[in-house]
Amino acid sequence: MNDMNNVTPLRRPKPKKPLFDPRDPKSQVQLVYGLSIASFAIMWLGTQFVDWIGMGFGVAALVISVSKRDEGVFWARSHYxxxxxxxxxxxxxxxxxxxxxxxxxxxxLVGSLTIFIAKACVLGWVALRSGSGFLKASDTKVIANPMSWLF
Structure with missing residues (x-):
């Protein structure tokens, strides 16, 4: 009994794509948006010591954006x-x-509450803008007008 005719070739499974690939432009853009939201959220919720951590996240987002702004694929440049x-x-x-x-x-009460609410509005603006950019980056869509103040 020779079962050599009944052999099916083995196919290698496709390699799984990592959750975050630092070489992938989509991952880099999403990292920038995540750092942007995290920096303002940490500064809004934190104390003076924690503010420095938030500023560090913000500086990291700025460095990545500036260094990648003139290179890469066309849709990623608008996101940076x-x-x-x-x-x-x-x-x-x-x-x-x-x-x-x-x-x-x-x-x-009035002064500190006013500043707290105003900073919450800035955090909301950054979160909405970064969130919309994050979603467009997930679909590799270009930001129509990256110079705008709104979305």
């Missing part, structure tokens, strides 16, 4: 520009609110 503008505008507004907090923060 979009994320860079999100971080810069958010950081400027956050800094101005912090300076305003030094002035009106001494007013009991």
């Amino acid at each position: 520009e979009f994320a860079l503008r999100t971080m810069i505008i958010g950081a400027v507004v956050w800094t101005l609110l912090s300076l305003l907090g030094l002035v009106i923060g001494w007013i009991p």
